[in-house]
Amino acid sequence: MAENVDRYLAELEHPLRAQVVALRAAILAVDPRITKDVKWNAPSFGRAGEHRVTFRLHPGRRIQVILHRGAAVRADAATFVFDDPTGLIEWRGDRGIIALSTASEADRHTQVVADLAQRWITATT
Template sequence: MPKAAKLSGSEAVSAYIAQLDEAVKPIIEKLRQIILSTGAEIAEEIKWNAPSFYYTGEMKPFDRKEYKRHIIVMNLHKRILLVFPSGAKIDNSSGLLTGDYADGRKMLSITGMDDVLQKEQVLRNAVKDWISKVE
């Protein structure tokens, strides 16, 4: 029996989104498009059982358990939450990133498509700011 081909990161994210509730799919696709279009060095994969976005460019060596390469991990359990694992380093002058966690993560809650459209520039700015601070 032939071994099944492993899906690429983008293929895995597409397959994940295809299985979501019809009401949520367009919201997640729009968020995906916004994040990926913000920088050429952003890629996607399934991590922690959800779509995740990470930096593919050069970085100083670091402990892999620090997850410094990950920009955003989606949390789609009961709501739409974008988790920035190292969000504390991002400029949050908009005040839309929430959370005061010891590990430095921040969150951006999304309530629907109108909310995505209202927060699109804040999301782009957060990703660009994160990239500008890569070590």
């Protein structure tokens, strides 16, 4: 699993590659229980075998961080609540999307996004 991500990042051609690497490191640093793998052709994070936070890097020149609760919409999607005091998350159904469009925006929000990812993983696993 870790080898998959390391290989993926070594081969990644993306204008925000440095920010992808920094964001990945920040997410892994907030909680040693967070696991890493590649899902949807991008770095993904979770716990106990459940992917919950996955980057979306293509197409485009941005980083999207997708907060999800699995592949299918859950029955409690209408009542599930996750507090986002940052205002960074855009909700689409039961998924949250954090869009970082520039290197400076990604750099500025790295730790905040890592903290949100950790809270999301804890709340949904």
